[in-house]
Amino acid sequence: MxxxxxxxxxxxxxxxxxxxxxxxxxxxxxxxxxxxxxxxxxxxxxxxxxxxxxxxxxxxxxxxxxxxxxxxxxxxxxxxxxxxxxxxxxxxxxxxxxxxxxxxxxxxxxxxxxxxxxxxxxxxxxxxxxxxxxxxxxYPPENNHPTNSIISIVNNDFDELDPSYIYSKLLLEIILKIEYDDQAKKESFNYCRQYYADNKATVKAIDELENDY
Known part of the structure; x- marks a missing residue:
C-alpha cells in the first residue's frame, strides 16, 4: 500500500x-x-x-x-x-x-x-x-571553496558543480545586492508565507526573519 x-x-x-x-x-x-x-x-x-x-x-x-x-x-x-x-x-x-x-x-x-x-x-x-x-x-559544502563568491567558484570548479547549485548561488548574490523599498520587502515576505502556507515551521521562520530584517 x-x-x-x-x-x-x-x-x-x-x-x-x-x-x-x-x-x-x-x-x-x-x-x-x-x-x-x-x-x-x-x-x-x-x-x-x-x-x-x-x-x-x-x-x-x-x-x-x-x-x-x-x-x-x-x-x-x-x-x-x-x-x-x-x-x-x-x-x-x-x-x-x-x-x-x-x-x-x-x-x-x-x-x-x-x-x-x-x-x-x-x-x-x-x-x-x-x-x-x-x-x-x-548543496555541496561551501567551505570546500576558497571564497563565497560565486564567480570564484565558477572559475575554479565549473565542470564539477551541479548547474542548479551555480544558478541558485548567482540568484542569491543578485538578490542580496538589490536595494528594495519597504513595500517590495513586504510583498516578498507575503509571497513566501503564501508559498509555504502548509509548513508552519517555515512560516514562523519567515515571520521572524521579517521582524529582524
Missing part, C-alpha cells in the same frame, strides 16, 4: 534553479509510521516536492516507472533485502533514481548492502543521517 505526502510547491521543470526532488521510502518497519517519516523530513521540506511511502515493492517499482524529470532519492529498509535483490535489475534500469540509501536499523546487516547497486550512496542506521546526506547532495 502506498502513501503520498504532498508538499505544496509549484511544478518546476528540469531547467529550474531548484531541483524537483522526490523522496521514495520503501518501508516495512512498523516502528517508523508514515506520520513519523513525514515529520522527520520537515527540516528539508523546502527541498522536497513529495514523499512517497510504500510497503509493497511491486507498487513501488510501478510508481518508479511513472517518474519523468524529477530527481529521486530512494530509501530502502533492510527488511526488503531479498525482495530488493530480485528487483534490482529493474530498479537500476530506471534512470530517474539518482540516489539509493539503505536504512539499516541493525548494524550487523550493513555488510549485506555494500555494492548492491551503482547508485547506492551509503547505509544509514538513523533517519537524521539520511536527511543530512540528502541536504549535502543538493
Amino acid at each position: 502506498a502513501t503520498n505526502i504532498k508538499v505544496n510547491k509549484s511544478i518546476i521543470n528540469s531547467s529550474s534553479i531548484i531541483k524537483h526532488n522526490i523522496i521514495i521510502w520503501l518501508n516495512s518497519d512498523h516502528n517508523y509510521t508514515h506520520e513519523n517519516i513525514k515529520n522527520s523530513f520537515q527540516k528539508i521540506q523546502y527541498l522536497i516536492s513529495s514523499i512517497e511511502i510504500f510497503d509493497n515493492i511491486s507498487e513501488c517499482i510501478n510508481y518508479l516507472k511513472t517518474i519523468k524529470n524529477e530527481n529521486t532519492f530512494m530509501i530502502i529498509a533492510d527488511s526488503f533485502y531479498e525482495q530488493y535483490i530480485h528487483g534490482t535489475n529493474l530498479i537500476e534500469e530506471i534512470n530517474q533514481i539518482d540516489t539509493v540509501y539503505i536504512f539499516c536499523s541493525d548494524p550487523l546487516k550493513e555488510k549485506f548492502w555494500e555494492n548492491e547497486c551503482q547508485n547506492q550512496k551509503g547505509t544509514f542506521t538513523n533517519i537524521e543521517s539520511i536527511i543530512a546526506a540528502i541536504e549535502q547532495a543538493n
Whole structure:
C-alpha cells in the first residue's frame, strides 16, 4: 500500500534553479509510521516536492516507472533485502533514481548492502543521517571553496558543480545586492508565507526573519 505526502510547491521543470526532488521510502518497519517519516523530513521540506511511502515493492517499482524529470532519492529498509535483490535489475534500469540509501536499523546487516547497486550512496542506521546526506547532495559544502563568491567558484570548479547549485548561488548574490523599498520587502515576505502556507515551521521562520530584517 502506498502513501503520498504532498508538499505544496509549484511544478518546476528540469531547467529550474531548484531541483524537483522526490523522496521514495520503501518501508516495512512498523516502528517508523508514515506520520513519523513525514515529520522527520520537515527540516528539508523546502527541498522536497513529495514523499512517497510504500510497503509493497511491486507498487513501488510501478510508481518508479511513472517518474519523468524529477530527481529521486530512494530509501530502502533492510527488511526488503531479498525482495530488493530480485528487483534490482529493474530498479537500476530506471534512470530517474539518482540516489539509493539503505536504512539499516541493525548494524550487523550493513555488510549485506555494500555494492548492491551503482547508485547506492551509503547505509544509514538513523533517519537524521539520511536527511543530512540528502541536504549535502543538493548543496555541496561551501567551505570546500576558497571564497563565497560565486564567480570564484565558477572559475575554479565549473565542470564539477551541479548547474542548479551555480544558478541558485548567482540568484542569491543578485538578490542580496538589490536595494528594495519597504513595500517590495513586504510583498516578498507575503509571497513566501503564501508559498509555504502548509509548513508552519517555515512560516514562523519567515515571520521572524521579517521582524529582524
